[in-house]
Amino acid sequence: MAAPVIELTGARKTYHTGDIEFEALRGIDCRIFPGEYVAIVGPSGSGKSTLMNILGCLDVLTSGSYVLAGEDVSRMDEVALASARNRRIGFVFQQFHLLSSLTALGNVELPLVYAGVSPAERRDRAMVALERVGLGDKSRNHPGQLSGGQQQRVAIARALVTEPAIVLADEPTGNLDSHSTRDVLGMLDDLHSEGSTIVLITHESDVAARAGTVYNVTDGQFVGAGTEIAK
Amino acid sequence: MRPADLLASSWRAIRSHKMRSILTMLGIVVGIASVVLTVGLGLGTQKDVSEQIAALGSDLLIVSPGSSTDESGLRGGFGSGETLTLTDAEALASEVAVPDAADVAAEKTASLSLEYGESNWTTDVTGTSTSWADVRSRELLYGSFFTEDDATAAASVIVLGAETAQELFGSTSVVGQDVTIDGEAYEIVGVLAEAGSSGETSLDDMAVVPMTTMVEQLDTSGNSESVDTIYVKAASSDVLSAASQETTSLLLNLHGLASAEDADFTVEVQDSLLDAATSVYEKLTVLLTGIAALALLVGGIGVMNIMLVSVTERTREIGLRKALGAAPANIRNQFLIEAMILGLSGGAVGVIIGVGLALALPSVLGSTIVISGLALVVSVVVAVGIGAVFGVYPAARAAKLAPIDALRDQ
Numbered sequence: 001m002a003a004p005v006i007e008l009t010g011a012r013k014t015y016h017t018g019d020i021e022f023e024a025l026r027g028i029d030c031r032i033f034p035g036e037y038v039a040i041v042g043p044s045g046s047g048k049s050t051l052m053n054i055l056g057c058l059d060v061l062t063s064g065s066y067v068l069a070g071e072d073v074s075r076m077d078e079v080a081l082a083s084a085r086n087r088r089i090g091f092v093f094q095q096f097h098l099l100s101s102l103t104a105l106g107n108v109e110l111p112l113v114y115a116g117v118s119p120a121e122r123r124d125r126a127m128v129a130l131e132r133v134g135l136g137d138k139s140r141n142h143p144g145q146l147s148g149g150q151q152q153r154v155a156i157a158r159a160l161v162t163e164p165a166i167v168l169a170d171e172p173t174g175n176l177d178s179h180s181t182r183d184v185l186g187m188l189d190d191l192h193s194e195g196s197t198i199v200l201i202t203h204e205s206d207v208a209a210r211a212g213t214v215y216n217v218t219d220g221q222f223v224g225a226g227t228e229i230a231k
Numbered sequence: 232m233r234p235a236d237l238l239a240s241s242w243r244a245i246r247s248h249k250m251r252s253i254l255t256m257l258g259i260v261v262g263i264a265s266v267v268l269t270v271g272l273g274l275g276t277q278k279d280v281s282e283q284i285a286a287l288g289s290d291l292l293i294v295s296p297g298s299s300t301d302e303s304g305l306r307g308g309f310g311s312g313e314t315l316t317l318t319d320a321e322a323l324a325s326e327v328a329v330p331d332a333a334d335v336a337a338e339k340t341a342s343l344s345l346e347y348g349e350s351n352w353t354t355d356v357t358g359t360s361t362s363w364a365d366v367r368s369r370e371l372l373y374g375s376f377f378t379e380d381d382a383t384a385a386a387s388v389i390v391l392g393a394e395t396a397q398e399l400f401g402s403t404s405v406v407g408q409d410v411t412i413d414g415e416a417y418e419i420v421g422v423l424a425e426a427g428s429s430g431e432t433s434l435d436d437m438a439v440v441p442m443t444t445m446v447e448q449l450d451t452s453g454n455s456e457s458v459d460t461i462y463v464k465a466a467s468s469d470v471l472s473a474a475s476q477e478t479t480s481l482l483l484n485l486h487g488l489a490s491a492e493d494a495d496f497t498v499e500v501q502d503s504l505l506d507a508a509t510s511v512y513e514k515l516t517v518l519l520t521g522i523a524a525l526a527l528l529v530g531g532i533g534v535m536n537i538m539l540v541s542v543t544e545r546t547r548e549i550g551l552r553k554a555l556g557a558a559p560a561n562i563r564n565q566f567l568i569e570a571m572i573l574g575l576s577g578g579a580v581g582v583i584i585g586v587g588l589a590l591a592l593p594s595v596l597g598s599t600i601v602i603s604g605l606a607l608v609v610s611v612v613v614a615v616g617i618g619a620v621f622g623v624y625p626a627a628r629a630a631k632l633a634p635i636d637a638l639r640d641q
């Protein structure tokens with residue numbers, strides 16, 4: 001089998017709020033391999049978003065180690081983390097997080113801007129990504145001129161454009177109606193079948209049911225091993 | 232990140248908040264416009280004064296009675312006393328004693344009432360020699376200056392200043408007419424061209440008569456030998472200081488004085504007047520510039536204030552950019568460049584408004600405003616610098632935001 005994309009060993013995260021310490025992650029071990037579609041489920045406050053921030057290099061572990069695509073990111077400084085996010089991770093957020101001053105195309109180009117890619121190549125790659133999510137004809141629209149589902153598809157295009165090692169989606173359907181939810185989940189299915197590695201965080205079991213493996217988080221720990229879902 | 236993308240990103244942020252950007256610029260606009268105006272006004276006034284003084288001639292020595300370097304308070308003060316005489320003036324005119332002097336003119340002035348028909352006008356009447364017009368760099372508008380014959384004969388002739396003629400006759404074309412002083416008629420042989428004013432005294436409201444006429448007919452001082460001022464015109468401005476030394480040593484000799492410290496007269500160079508005036512206007516310029524700098528400081532604080540608001544407002548955007556791979560330096564540079572663009576635009580608009588006012592104001596105020604290209608360039612550079620300096624803190628705040636906190640914001 002190929003080397004894992006994500007290798008989390010004894011991952012712990014402690015938050016300090018004033019004098020109060022809170023252990024949000026209590027020793028998580030987890031390996032995710034290329035092409036896997038993983039769902040992380042659990043009750044509210046169980047530590048799903050904390051885990052996603054760690055996996056996305058937005059935050060660092062208190063102890064334990066995290067190796068992402070062969071790089072140990074657990075002891076990286078801010079600049080190296082920024083570069084790791086840029087190269088390895090594609091984010092899809094619950095609130096879309098598109099910049100309203102940019103067009104759909106401009107938003108999709110943004111990760112490539114920070115990668116230092118030339119404008120011409122940027123446009124081409126962003127256009128390809130937009131076409132892949134079926135929004136080639138909306139490239140000049142600003143986010144305000146798109147529906148919620150379309151905005152989330154632009155966000156997915158933005159996550160894909162760098163060809164990241166992993167696509168991280170935290171409650172990507174949390175702000176969408178049932179039609180758009182089906183739309184976006186279908187999109188993630190397509191990406192998976194095209195070979196992308198996807199980690200999806202959700203508290204809805206029917207959403208999780210689409211993934212190949214489901215991890216259950218409770219009180220900052222995985223409960224049981226990953227459940228393989230038969231298709 | 233490519234520099235062009237950084238610029239584009241900052242520019243887009245400014246454009247997407249037009250009103251706020253304009254308000255941020257306003258402080259800088261006002262500051263820079265006032266810098267341009269005040270510096271221009273300072274330079275303009277300096278230029279006016281220099282021109283007035285230069286018009287008097289920069290090759291001129293002014294010898295006055297009394298001493299200006301009077302520390303004991305025992306000797307007569309500057310401009311007072313009757314220590315200069317006609318004999319001194321004649322001696323100074325000698326080519327042997329003062330080889331570097333081209334010409335000499337002594338002045339003896341009395342305030343007298345001139346009459347013509349019903350009108351009368353009191354003005355300073357100066358007795359002097361025929362060399363006066365040349366020494367004082369004066370031209371004649373009409374007629375001619377009095378002659379050597381007039382001087383020898385103590386003739387009743389007079390040359391009027393343009394303003395004096397205007398006051399008495401309502402016209403300057405008055406050559407051949409008579410004015411009456413103390414019941415005596417004086418024939419007007421010439422009218423002086425206008426020369427403006429030198430400090431308090433008008434150079435155009437005056438009358439000139441031969442020294443002999445002054446001494447024999449008009450002098451009221453009771454000391455017919457004394458003169459008020461002796462002007463020594465140097466052969467050229469290069470030999471001015473040589474002429475000054477020769478004048479001083481000759482007069483010390485004539486007055487039987489051993490050293491320059493005992494001098495009962497003062498030899499001044501026009502340049503020293505220029506220096507004094509220049510230093511006054513340099514001080515004025517510094518003061519005005521200080522006020523303008525204060526305006527700029529206020530503008531800079533405005534930039535910082537609004538940039539801080541902008542950072543807070545755009546917390547989520549900053550978080551997103553960081554999540555997508557922006558390093559802290561990318562975020563810091565974006566905000567710094569935003570502040571500098573605001574400074575640059577504010578500075579440019581300020582310069583335009585300042586220059587506009589500088590062009591419009593002189594006709595209203597009657598003062599000269601000099602627009603110096605260097606000052607304009609420096610103004611714009613300063614405006615950009617202010618943006619940078621006051622943008623540093625907000626930019627650092629933005630760069631330091633943790634991506635998870637920034638994304639969670641709202």
Ligand SMILES: Nc1ncnc2c1ncn2[C@@H]1O[C@H](COP(=O)(O)OP(=O)(O)OP(=O)(O)O)[C@@H](O)[C@H]1O
Pocket residue numbers: 015016017022024042043044045046047048049050051203
């Ligand atoms: N920055 C923080 N400082 C202190 N405590 C935190 C911080 N972030 C999260 N926590 C705590 O860590 C725990 C896990 O939070 P997390 O956001 O990971 O939950 P979650 O599983 O994503 O919940 P939800 O399903 O509601 O999104 C919570 O108890 C939360 O209060």
Ligand SMILES: [Mg+2]
Pocket residue numbers: 048049050
């Ligand atoms: Mg969460």
